[in-house]
Every structure is written in C-alpha cells, then in structure tokens.
Amino acid sequence: MLNDILLALQAVATIENFLIMAAGIWGGVVIGAIPGMTGTMAVTLALPFTFYMQPVPSILLLVALYKGSTYGGSVSAILIKTPGTASAACTALDGYPLARQGKAGKALNMALYSSVIGDFFSNISLIFLAAPLAILALRVGPPEYFMLMVFALTTVAGVSGNSLLLGLVSACLGLLLATVGEDMYGSFRFAMTNEMQAGLAVAPVLIGLFALPELIKLIVFRNPPKTEPMKLGDNRVSGREIRASLKSILRGSTIGVVLGAIPGIGPASAAFFSYGEAQRTSKTPANFGKGELEGIAASESANNGACGATMIPLLALGVPGDVITGVMLGAFMIQGLTPGPLLFQTNMHEIYMLFIGMMVSSVLLFGAGKITMRAFSYVAEIPPTLLTSVVLLLCLFGIYSISNSMFDVTVLLALGVLGFAMFLLDIPAAPFLIAFILGPMIEENMRRALAISRGDASVFLSSPITWIFAALILFVIGITFRREVAKARQRKADRA
Amino acid sequence: MWSGILRGVLISVLFGFVLFVLIPVHVPRPAFIPGFAPPPDMWPRTVSIAGIVLGLIVAVLAWAGPVARPAPNPEKQPAEPVGLPVLIGRFALVVLAFGLFIMLVPRIGFVLAAILLTAAAILLTGERQRLVWGTIVAVALPIVLALFFNSALGTQFPKGPFSALLGF
Numbered sequence: 001m002l003n004d005i006l007l008a009l010q011a012v013a014t015i016e017n018f019l020i021m022a023a024g025i026w027g028g029v030v031i032g033a034i035p036g037m038t039g040t041m042a043v044t045l046a047l048p049f050t051f052y053m054q055p056v057p058s059i060l061l062l063v064a065l066y067k068g069s070t071y072g073g074s075v076s077a078i079l080i081k082t083p084g085t086a087s088a089a090c091t092a093l094d095g096y097p098l099a100r101q102g103k104a105g106k107a108l109n110m111a112l113y114s115s116v117i118g119d120f121f122s123n124i125s126l127i128f129l130a131a132p133l134a135i136l137a138l139r140v141g142p143p144e145y146f147m148l149m150v151f152a153l154t155t156v157a158g159v160s161g162n163s164l165l166l167g168l169v170s171a172c173l174g175l176l177l178a179t180v181g182e183d184m185y186g187s188f189r190f191a192m193t194n195e196m197q198a199g200l201a202v203a204p205v206l207i208g209l210f211a212l213p214e215l216i217k218l219i220v221f222r223n224p225p226k227t228e229p230m231k232l233g234d235n236r237v238s239g240r241e242i243r244a245s246l247k248s249i250l251r252g253s254t255i256g257v258v259l260g261a262i263p264g265i266g267p268a269s270a271a272f273f274s275y276g277e278a279q280r281t282s283k284t285p286a287n288f289g290k291g292e293l294e295g296i297a298a299s300e301s302a303n304n305g306a307c308g309a310t311m312i313p314l315l316a317l318g319v320p321g322d323v324i325t326g327v328m329l330g331a332f333m334i335q336g337l338t339p340g341p342l343l344f345q346t347n348m349h350e351i352y353m354l355f356i357g358m359m360v361s362s363v364l365l366f367g368a369g370k371i372t373m374r375a376f377s378y379v380a381e382i383p384p385t386l387l388t389s390v391v392l393l394l395c396l397f398g399i400y401s402i403s404n405s406m407f408d409v410t411v412l413l414a415l416g417v418l419g420f421a422m423f424l425l426d427i428p429a430a431p432f433l434i435a436f437i438l439g440p441m442i443e444e445n446m447r448r449a450l451a452i453s454r455g456d457a458s459v460f461l462s463s464p465i466t467w468i469f470a471a472l473i474l475f476v477i478g479i480t481f482r483r484e485v486a487k488a489r490q491r492k493a494d495r496a
Numbered sequence: 497m498w499s500g501i502l503r504g505v506l507i508s509v510l511f512g513f514v515l516f517v518l519i520p521v522h523v524p525r526p527a528f529i530p531g532f533a534p535p536p537d538m539w540p541r542t543v544s545i546a547g548i549v550l551g552l553i554v555a556v557l558a559w560a561g562p563v564a565r566p567a568p569n570p571e572k573q574p575a576e577p578v579g580l581p582v583l584i585g586r587f588a589l590v591v592l593a594f595g596l597f598i599m600l601v602p603r604i605g606f607v608l609a610a611i612l613l614t615a616a617a618i619l620l621t622g623e624r625q626r627l628v629w630g631t632i633v634a635v636a637l638p639i640v641l642a643l644f645f646n647s648a649l650g651t652q653f654p655k656g657p658f659s660a661l662l663g664f
Contacts, residue, residue, distance in 0.1 A: 165554050169507050172547040176514060179540045187536035189523045219620045220586045223575040385623035389614050389633050396610055397641040401651040406601060413594040420587075424572070425503050443539045454532040 008352030012360065017057050021357060024061045025364045028068020029372055032085055033076045034394060039069030039085055043327045055335035056350050060357040062328050063311070067119060067365055070267060070307050074111040074300055075376050079104055082211035082391050086202055087267035087303035089210055089433055090275045094288065094295035101291055105235025105373065110293050111300045112369040113237060114249045118301035119362045121253035122260070122308030127355050129257070129312065140262060142449035143459050147469035148262075149442045152269050154473050155276035157431040158480035167431045170422065174432035177205070178439025184447065195407035204399050204412040205436055209429050211395055212416025215388040217423065224384040237293070245297035248278040252298045256305020261312040267303035272434050274302035280479060308358060314339050315351070500558025507551030515544035589620060605656025610638040 024046070031042040042065045050058030073085030078095030091111060098107040140148070157167030180190045181199025191197040218224060252274035259270040278298035279288040288295050314325045318340035332339050337347055344351060382390070399412045419429055453459035460466055523537040574583065593616045600609040615634040623630055645651040 165550055165557070169547060169550045169554070172511070172543050172550065175543045176511075176540060176547070179543075183536045185526075185533065185536065187524065187526060189536055189540065190518065192522060215617060215621075216587070216590050217571060219590050219617070220583055221572065221574045222586075222622045223571070223573060383623075383626065385618065385621040386626060386629055386633050388621065389617045389630075390637065392617055393610060393614055393633075393637055393641060396613075397638070397645055400606065400653065401645045401649050404652060406598070406654070409601075410598055413598070417591060417594070425506065426569075446539070447534045451533045455534075 004348060005352055005356070008349060008356050011349075012056070012353050012356045017060065017357065018360070020053075020057050020061050021064045021361050022364050022368070024064025025068040025361060025368045026372075028065040028070075029072035029075070029365075029368050030068075031065075032069030032072020032074075032088075033372075033376060034398060039066050039073070040324050040327070042066075042069050043324050047327060047331060050331050050334070055332075055337055056353040056357065058331055058335060059328065059354055060361070062324075062331055063354075063358055064361045064364070066324050066328075067304065067307050067361055068368065070304055071112065071115045071300075071365060071369060074115070074296075075108065075372075078107045078111060078296075079376060080211070080387060080391055081214055082395070083206060085268075085303075086206050086433065086437060087271045087306075088299075089206060089268065089430060090271040090299040090303075091296055092210060093275070093299075093430065094290070094292045097289070097291035098293070098296075103235075103291070106237055106293070107291075107296055108369075108373045108376070109235060109237045110241070110245070110296045112366065112373065113242065114245070114252065114297040114300040115304040115369070116362055116366045117249050118253040118256055118303070118305035119307060119365060120359070121250075121301075122257055122305045123355070123358045123362060125257040126308045126311055126315075126358070129261075140465070141463075142445040142452065143462060144465045144469070145262075145445040146442060146449055147460060147466045147473075149269075149438050149445070151469045151473050151476070152259075152273050153431065153435055153438060153442070154476050156272045156434045158276065158476055163426070164477065164480045164484060166425075166427050170427045170429065170431040171435040173422075173427075174435030175439045175442070177432075178436045179443070184444050193407070195405065200411055200436075201402070201408055202437060203402055204408045205415050206433060207395050207399065208412040208415025209419040209422075209433060211391050212413070213419035213423050213429075215392055216416060216420040218384060218388055220420075241293055245294045247281075248274070248294045248298040249301040251277060252301030253305040256302040256307075257309040259302075260306030260309025266310070266437070267306035268437055269434060270306040271299040271303040272430060274298040276476075280476075285483070311358075315343060315354075316340070318343075501555045504551045504553070504555025504558060507554060508548045509551075511544045511547030511551060515541060515548065519544065586620065593617065593620070601654050601656075603656060605659040606653035607638050607642045608656055608658050611635055614638065 027046075028039065028042055032039060043062050046061055046065055050061060053061070070085060070087060073083055073088030074091040074095065077083040077088040077092035078099050081092050081096040083089040083092050095107045095111065098104065153171050154168075157171045158164050177200060180196055182188055182191075182197060188197050252271075255274040255277065256267065256270045259273065260267065275288075275295055275298045278294055279285045282288065282292075282294060284292070310325045311328075314329060316339075318329070318338065329339060337343060337350065395412060396409060399408050400406070402408060422429060422432070449459050450457070453462075461470060519537055519540055523540055525535050525537055529535055593613055597609050597613040600612065611634055614637070615630075618630045618634055642653055646653070
C-alpha cells in the first residue's frame with residue numbers, strides 16, 4: 001500500500017498538476033465570492049476543458065473549483081451579507097456584524113482557518129471512512145431520512161432568530177415555496193406559468209432573501225449600517241480565539257463529514273446544523289448573530305467538511321450527493337472511470353492520486369484565501385448607498401446568466417420584497433432557506449415512507465434511528481423553549 | 497401587544513389564503529392514485545395548516561402576554577423623524593421600480609433597464625453627495641458586467657433598441 005501511495009505522490013507532484021489545482025482553487029474563490037455565481041456554475045463551466053486532460057488532473061480541477069467556491073461564498077457573506085453559496089448563508093449571521101465592527105479581516109481569517117481545517121478533516125475522513133460511511137448511508141431509509149431532516153430543520157428554526165415560533169413559521173414558508181413545480185409523481189403544483197412548472201431555483205431565492213432586503217432597508221429607513229473602517233491591527237485571529245473555537249471547528253468538521261456523506265443533505269444543512277450546535281453548547285449563546293467568531297468557525301468548518309465528504313458516496317457507491325458531484329460523476333465517466341465499489345479494485349492508483357491531490361488542494365486553499373483576503377476586505381469601506389446598488393447589479397446579471405431566464409430575475413426581486421417583509425415581522429430568513437433546500441427531500445421521503453407503510457404514520461417511529469431523532473427533536477424544542485423563557489424573564493427583570 | 501397580534505393574524509391569513517384559495521385551484525388531485533401514495537396536495541395542506549396554527553399561537557401569546565416584548569430593533573428606526581406614510585411611500589417606490597424593470601427589459605433591453613434601475617436605487621437611498629461615483633456605478637458597471645458575462649459565459653441578455661449603441 002505504501003508503495004502505491006508513493007507512486008501516486010510521484011504522479012501528482014508535477015508542476016502541471018500543481019498549476020491546475022491552484023487555478024481551480026483561485027478561480028473557485030473568485031467565482032464563489034461573486035453573488036449570483038455558484039460553485040455549480042464554476043464546475044459546469046470547467047467541464048468542457050476536462051475533455052482534453054488526463055483523468056486525475058481533470059477531477060482535481062473540478063474538486064479544487066468546488067472547494068474554492070465553497071470558501072469564496074463566505075467572503076461576500078461576511079463583507080456584504082450576500083452569500084455566494086447557500087452554505088455561506090450561515091456565515092453571514094456573524095460575519096457581517098463583525099465586518100460592520102471593523103473586524104472584516106478577523107472574520108475572513110477565521111472563515112479561512114476553519115474552512116481549511118474542515119477541508120483537511122474531510123479529506124482524511126474520505127481516505128479512511130469512504131467505504132464504511134457509504135454503507136451506513138445506504139441503510140438510512142425514507143423514515144430515517146425524514147426524521148433526520150425534520151431534526152435539522154428544528155435546530156435551524158430554534159437558533160436563527162429570537163423566537164422558535166417565528167423560526168418555525170419561516171420554515172413553513174420555505175417548505176411551501178419548495179412545493180412549486182412538478183412533484184415526485186409528476187403532478188404540477190402552483191404552476192401558474194410555464195416557467196413555474198420547473199420549480200424555483202435555489203440561487204435567486206437565496207440571494208433575493210439575503211442580499212436585496214439590505215437595499216430595501218436602506219431605501220425605506222435611510223439609516224445606513226454604521227460600518228467601521230477595517231482596523232489593520234485587528235485582523236489577526238489570536239491563538240486564544242482559535243483555541244476558544246477549536247471545539248466548534250472539530251465538531252463542525254465532524255458534522256460536515258457525516259452529513260456530507262449522506263446523499264442529498266449537502267454543505268448548507270451541515271453549516272446550519274453545526275451553527276445550531278455551537279450556539280446550544282456555547283457559554284455565551286446570546287452573542288451568536290451579533291459577531292461571534294465561534295459562529296463563523298462552526299459554519300465554515302462544517303460546509304468545507306461536507307465538501308470532501310460528498311465524494312464518499314460518489315466514489316464508493318457511484319451515487320452523487322448533490323448537483324456538483326453529479327457533474328463530477330459525468331466527468332469521471334467521460335474519462336472512462338466508473339465510480340462505485342469496482343473503482344477501488346480496478347483504479348486504485350487513480351484513487352490514491354485523487355486523495356493526495358485533495359490534500360494538496362487544502363494547502364492551496366489556505367494560500368489562495370490569504371492572498372485574496374486583503375483585496376476583498378476593502379469592499380467593507382465602500383459607502384453602503386453605492387455598495388448595495390453594486391450588489392443589486394451583480395445579483396441581476398449573475399442570476400440572469402445562470403439560465404438566461406427573466407423568470408429567475410423576477411423571483412430574485414420578489415424574494416427581496418418578501419425578505420424585507422419578513423424582516424419587518426421579525427421572521428428569520430435562515431430557516432426559510434434551509435427549509436426551501438430540504439423541502440423536496442423531506443416531502444419525498446415522507447410520501448415514500450407512507451406509501452411503503454400503507455399510510456401508517458407510525459413508520460416514522462419504527463426503528464431505533466427514528467427514535468433517536470424524535471428524542472433529539474423534543475430535546476431541541478425543550479432547550480429552545482427554556483432559553484426563550486429565560487430571556488423573557490431577564491428582559492422583565494431589566495425593565496423592573 | 498398589538499403588533500404581535502397583527503403579526504400572528506397576518507401569518508395565519510397568509511397560510512389560510514394558500515390553504516383555502518391557492519391549493520384548491522392550483523394543486524390538482526389526480527383522478528387515480530396508485531396504491532397508498534399520498535396525493536400531491538397532502539404536503540402543501542399539512543404545511544399550510546401548521547402555518548395557520550403557528551400564526552394563531554403567535555397572536556394568542558402576544559395577547560396573553562407571557563413573553564416580554566424584545567427591545568426595538570435599531571435597524572427599523574428611520575435616520576430622520578418621518579411618518580409612516582413616507583416609509584410606506586418609499587417601499588411602494590421600490591416595488592414600483594422592481595416592477596418597471598421587469599416590464600422594461602423586453603422593451604428597452606436588459607442593460608438599459610439595469611442602468612435605470614440602479615440609478616433609481618441610488619437616488620432612492622438618498623445619496624446626493626457622491627453623484628460622480630453614483631453615475632459610474634449606474635452606467636459603467638452594467639456595461640462592464642454585460643461585456644464580461646457575454647464574453648466569458650456567452651450570456652445573451654435581452655436586447656432593446658439602444659443595445660447596438662452599447663456594443664451588443
């Protein structure tokens with residue numbers, strides 16, 4: 001085995017491979033940082049170039065783009081509260097308040113460190129856990145999937161606002177919007193126009209909900225956020241701050257790996273789930289959402305942790321976990337490689353090369369992040385009246401270019417107005433987004449489980465795994481309710 | 497208290513509208529459903545009912561008042577003392593600008609409509625001091641972005657009578 005690894009190392013360690021990975025990481029960071037441009041777009045655009053490349057460098061280019069864009073999404077989330085990717089929406093909760101306090105550099109540094117650690121952890125897990133985790137993921141049936149997702153949704157609803165009730169209302173809105181379009185049996189729902197038959201895309205919903213309300217707030221209240229200029233001396237993350245967040249980083253990385261290994265869950269859910277856990281176990285949960293470094297660490301370690309882990313079902317079972325790994329599956333097949341158990345027997349040399357390349361890309365991610373950070377961080381100094389208009393333009397052009405569709409642009413603007421209305425009613429946006437992403441899977445698994453059980457709802461409590469998730473749901477509701485009562489008592493006491 | 501009750505009622509009315517108006521019209525039930533597969537309207541109905549119940553709980557809790565009101569959000573405070581009609585008027589202008597943009601794109605092209613929307617957005621934010629920068633953002637940036645997306649990704653933006661003047 002050691003001989004195989006050394007041979008693979010020798011094959012990967014060429015200037016050509018190094019440049020391909022560096023270009024992929026760099027391009028991914030830049031694309032991920034532009035609102036409206038997604039990692040999926042980056043990987044899809046690069047796919048035609050891979051036709052002319054060797055199998056392993058071509059896959060490494062796509063993996064590097066994926067990793068780079070996942071980190072890049074956090075840059076715009078922190079600086080302008082416009083997440084470049086769905087998984088970075090959670091990072092905006094604490095990153096943006098830190099940027100407004102003049103600590104944009106600190107937030108970006110923490111995002112980078114946790115991303116790299118999460119990514120590294122994920123690569124190690126991929127190497128050692130690919131086969132066992134993939135087998136475990138296969139044993140999770142529709143009832144278990146449903147309970148897992150309801151649990152993830154409850155956690156998100158409980159942590160991302162002042163009220164569990166309003167968080168659940170937000171989740172219901174997201175679940176409802178996710179039903180637009182064709183359902184699993186081919187029925188069209190709420191398809192009032194031809195475009196609506198295909199459902200709503202994630203990118204316009206995500207960006208409309210998070211980015212545009214900032215512009216509308218500025219126009220209606222004309223009360224620009226008081227953004228402090230970035231303080232050069234306050235950019236470093238101290239050893240103490242890293243140590244304080246280390247538990248959340250390691251937990252986030254683990255959550256990322258486990259959820260990333262389950263097809264369909266993806267980095268966004270992992271980030272919100274990890275954030276919820278970090279807030280629940282923190283000594284200062286009230287600081288979350290106001291500029292808590294630990295919040296950024298939890299979110300970023302989980303979303304990058306999930307990146308490598310989404311390759312686990314792809315490599316071990318040939319099952320793509322999300323759209324990006326779906327594109328990668330295509331790239332594998334174009335190169336004559338068929339992911340699945342046989343790949344580990346027939347193409348072990350290529351597998352080792354891929355693993356080593358992914359480790360190298362973690363180091364490159366750190367370098368690319370450090371170099372681009374300074375250039376990006378000055379964005380925080382642009383006056384809000386101009387910056388929000390620039391964001392509006394980037395959103396309009398970026399969203400239109402995804403599918404050349406004015407319908408997507410209409411959805412973007414409509415969601416901006418809805419996001420502002422939700423802000424007025426104190427309804428948090430994060431549960432809406434995560435419910436919108438998970439909604440189709442929740443419904444599909446629920447309907448499938450009910451069809452299997454012939455309509456018997458007790459199927460959702462039919463196995464030890466479902467019992468564990470049910471207990472966890474009750475636990476999260478109990479904890480959140482207790483926290484809300486304590487907060488209310490504190491406010492009453494403060495007034496008295 | 498009243499804002500909390502109003503919020504709860506609004507939430508319930510919204511989900512009620514979906515349950516009683518939209519679902520019967522826009523979620524058709526197939527005449528034949530094989531086996532025990534739940535019908536397509538089951539999930540939207542479940543979510544809508546949950547939304548109505550949650551809205552009512554929000555209203556009842558605000559009325560009963562067991563939970564103290566949170567401190568006012570500084571982000572919702574206008575910079576200068578203005579009345580509610582002014583705030584509603586500004587919001588209506590935003591919605592109007594968005595609507596006009598959608599309507600204008602097929603008539604005058606994407607880039608020109610984007611220029612007009614951005615200029616309107618900058619003026620609506622109250623920006624009057626950095627007009628040169630505002631003009632650069634509103635006019636030059638859309639053209640640069642259109643050129644970038646057109647050359648890098650091959651995006652074909654909707655064209656209008658002035659698109660040729662802008663190089664498209």
